[in-house]
Amino acid sequence: MTTPAAPRAWPVETLARVPYWVYQDEANYRAELRRIFEGPVWNYVCLESDVARAGDYRTTFVGEMPVIIVRGEDGALHAFENRCAHRGALIALDDAGTAKRFQCVYHAWTYDLEGNLVGVAFEKGSHGQGGMPASFCKAEHGPRKLRTASLCGLVFASLSPDTPPLEAYLGEEVRRRVARVLRKPVRVLGRFVQRLPNNWKLYVENVKDTYHASLLHTFFTTFRVTRLTQGGGVVVSPDGGHHASATLDRRDDSEGAAYREQGLRADQDGFGLADPSLLDTVDEFGDGIKLQILTVFPNFVLQQIGNCLAVRQVLPKGAGAMELAWTYFGFADDTPAMHRRRLKQANLVGPAGYVSMEDGCVGGFVQRGAAAAADELSVVNMGGEGAESQETRATEASVRGFWKAYRRHMGY
Amino acid sequence: MAARDLPAADLLPLVSALNADYARAIDDDRLEAWPGFFAEPCVYKITSADNHRRGFEAGVVYADSQGMLSDRVAALRRANVYERQAYRHLVGLPAILGEVDGAVRAETPFLVVRIMRDGTMDLFATGRYLDLLVDHGGALRFRERIVVCDSSRFDTLLAIPL
Numbered sequence: 326m327t328t329p330a331a332p333r334a335w336p337v338e339t340l341a342r343v344p345y346w347v348y349q350d351e352a353n354y355r356a357e358l359r360r361i362f363e364g365p366v367w368n369y370v371c372l373e374s375d376v377a378r379a380g381d382y383r384t385t386f387v388g389e390m391p392v393i394i395v396r397g398e399d400g401a402l403h404a405f406e407n408r409c410a411h412r413g414a415l416i417a418l419d420d421a422g423t424a425k426r427f428q429c430v431y432h433a434w435t436y437d438l439e440g441n442l443v444g445v446a447f448e449k450g451s452h453g454q455g456g457m458p459a460s461f462c463k464a465e466h467g468p469r470k471l472r473t474a475s476l477c478g479l480v481f482a483s484l485s486p487d488t489p490p491l492e493a494y495l496g497e498e499v500r501r502r503v504a505r506v507l508r509k510p511v512r513v514l515g516r517f518v519q520r521l522p523n524n525w526k527l528y529v530e531n532v533k534d535t536y537h538a539s540l541l542h543t544f545f546t547t548f549r550v551t552r553l554t555q556g557g558g559v560v561v562s563p564d565g566g567h568h569a570s571a572t573l574d575r576r577d578d579s580e581g582a583a584y585r586e587q588g589l590r591a592d593q594d595g596f597g598l599a600d601p602s603l604l605d606t607v608d609e610f611g612d613g614i615k616l617q618i619l620t621v622f623p624n625f626v627l628q629q630i631g632n633c634l635a636v637r638q639v640l641p642k643g644a645g646a647m648e649l650a651w652t653y654f655g656f657a658d659d660t661p662a663m664h665r666r667r668l669k670q671a672n673l674v675g676p677a678g679y680v681s682m683e684d685g686c687v688g689g690f691v692q693r694g695a696a697a698a699a700d701e702l703s704v705v706n707m708g709g710e711g712a713e714s715q716e717t718r719a720t721e722a723s724v725r726g727f728w729k730a731y732r733r734h735m736g737y
Numbered sequence: 738m739a740a741r742d743l744p745a746a747d748l749l750p751l752v753s754a755l756n757a758d759y760a761r762a763i764d765d766d767r768l769e770a771w772p773g774f775f776a777e778p779c780v781y782k783i784t785s786a787d788n789h790r791r792g793f794e795a796g797v798v799y800a801d802s803q804g805m806l807s808d809r810v811a812a813l814r815r816a817n818v819y820e821r822q823a824y825r826h827l828v829g830l831p832a833i834l835g836e837v838d839g840a841v842r843a844e845t846p847f848l849v850v851r852i853m854r855d856g857t858m859d860l861f862a863t864g865r866y867l868d869l870l871v872d873h874g875g876a877l878r879f880r881e882r883i884v885v886c887d888s889s890r891f892d893t894l895l896a897i898p899l
């Protein structure tokens with residue numbers, strides 16, 4: 326597969342500046358689909374529990390490529406393009422299901438659970454007429470196959486033979502922080518999709534942006550769930566692409582002072598909840614980490630906000646739009662009290678989340694604000710110019726890490 | 738006479754009037770009045786048909802007390818950031834579906850148009866209210882209102898309740 330040349334020249338060397346055309350340019354967007362999503366990366370596609378038994382499948386996307394993830398008769402996971410080898414129709418039309426084989430509705434070509442073409446309707450024609458030429462070999466035709474890898478119940482897929490093994494791709498630190506949360510079988514509690522009016526990268530940057538969390542999301546700060554002055558830090562993988570930020574549960578009376586000093590909107594003491602059961606969090610992981618946000622390049626987020634657990638899948642939908650697929654989960658062995666706690670804390674996240682609703686609109690504010698500024702540069706300078714792990718969240722190190730990985734993949 | 742003892746034909750105008758008042762309170766930006774449409778304790782949840790059908794219990798909004806409802810309003814007024822917007826609810830005729838645990842069961846279809854500050858009007862949500870209604874302080878109130886949106890996809894964000 327040939328990868329198209331990068332459509333533009335990157336204007337600066339430093340990771341601390343980003344041109345706005347990168348969120349707008351259609352040719353750049355198409356190059357991203359080929360070079361990143363269909364390139365040497367691991368794309369999150371589903372949970373292992375979504376495809377628990379032989380024949381269970383889910384449909385999703387790798388970039389804009391429709392794909393099917395299915396559990397084979399052998400128990401192995403298979404992934405292939407959801408595109409019929411005949412004329413290109415979707416093979417599976419549902420979000421999920423259970424199948425013995427897949428049959429395209431258009432002309433009934435059939436595929437086994439590994440995506441091999443096994444049946445062509447009227448292959449030998451009818452009454453000696455028509456049919457496929459004798460030279461047609463089914464084994465030579467089929468949708469493109471993807472490699473799959475799973476870790477702690479998460480399933481990833483890659484189109485490239487060059488993608489390193491998943492654990493090496495993540496690096497030890499990030500892998501450990503995935504395992505910290507996903508340490509036992511999960512139980513899905515709900516799935517929602519949020520359509521965002523912005524380029525996919527604005528959302529990924531937002532998730533990695535530890536600087537904004539307590540400034541934009543004033544619910545947190547108002548109820549003292551987190552402040553930048555609380556303990557914590559950010560781990561950035563060596564290649565820059567993945568990150569995990571943590572906030573430690575440590576409260577002291579001085580924490581509001583730094584906000585008052587700066588005259589920040591995020592400081593509003595004395596605002597209490599009428600029903601504080603929402604914030605009744607228990608330290609279920611036993612390590613005092615109250616919040617952990619983790620990303621895997623390019624499309625995955627794992628979130629622990631108190632006892633509210635979710636995975637988020639970033640789905641690009643053109644240069645100026647994306648979808649964010651939320652899956653809220655708990656664990657299969659949750660007590661009724663923990664289950665109820667998770668339902669309540671789900672108010673914190675998702676399209677109506679007390680601490681995430683702003684992330685739904687702020688990317689659109691950038692997309693609209695920078696509409697005429699293709700060649701201007703945004704400033705990503707908090708905490709310097711590097712992309713190394715830092716023991717503070719008042720930094721944009723993990724955002725710069727994203728650009729480090731992005732530019733390497735794109736050839737910028 | 739308790740609401741549950743009334744024949745369906747007599748309940749229909751009562752439930753319709755409650756729905757009309759509820760929609761006006763939201764659309765007129767009188768959100769502080771919104772928790773008062775519920776009994777205490779209560780359940781209010783916004784979910785989707787797909788989650789509802791599959792038995793996935795988490796909602797995009799979930800409250801089990803009037804306190805949680807008023808916290809939602811307080812957060813919208815004081816903490817959350819979103820672009821100025823308003824809803825126009827069109828609420829259909831309720832179907833009165835009998836009695837459950839001393840409450841009247843009703844189901845009502847709705848459609849909500851969202852009007853943004855720049856004038857953009859979008860069909861934001863359609864769905865049905867699955868309600869359990871009780872007498873509460875002499876008036877009909879929601880003991881439970883499950884908002885089942887037809888689609889699981891929400892545009893940008895959901896701030897104002899449905």
Ligand code: FES
Binds near residue numbers: 409411412430431434
């Ligand atoms: S397009 Fe699938 S069988 Fe023809």
Ligand SMILES: [Fe+2]
Binds near residue numbers: 532537538542681
């Ligand atoms: Fe955020």
